[in-house]
Amino acid sequence: AQKITQTQPGMFVQEKEAVTLDCTYDTSDQSYGLFWYKQPSSGEMIFLIYQGSYDEQNATEGRYSLNFQKARKSANLVISASQLGDSAMYFCAMREGGRAGKSTFGDGTTLTVKP
């Protein structure tokens, strides 16, 4: 069974600094996708970044990058130049299989950006 572990319930970062949010996963599949979502207090889940298991390069989207270490089964999110608006809950998720449906989510990390 697939499982996502986010070991940091809460993180603090100073504005304009970089922060790394940890995510480890467990799967027996060779083909899978890894995702990060942001959930502000308003409740909407906002897609940030995607990494496929066969992608050789780490994914990047603006200030977001995914540090993918396949052998260690980790997919950490790096946010550079933190902004006050980055304060939110962050979820790591995985979808197993080439065309499977559901995603499995971790329990999230609450990020607080300090001015």
Next chain:
Amino acid sequence: DTGVSQDPRHKITKRGQNVTFRCDPISEHNRLYWYRQTLGQGPEFLTYFQNEAQLEKSRLLSDRFSAERPKGSFSTLEIQRTEQGDSAMYLCASSLDRFGAKNIQYFGAGTRLSVL
């Protein structure tokens, strides 16, 4: 592209009543998903549709829960005889499933259900 739309945003009901939620996916998306999220946890998968076909249901989806997606467009999630344990945020997501696509799930703002 107007995004995934969910209605209502909030629903307060009494125990034992039936409730129905609606989700309108992104127009060209062929897949639609329902998740449930309780406080302090990540979303848990409930069910998903490929067009109008319901392809997978979680064990979390008891007999009191039913979901439909007539004509492969919008979807409804009905909870019969609500219980206090049903109180949660119900999230809908949609994606485009085709060969070579990343199949990224885009979420709506959710429906927050409170059962008194």
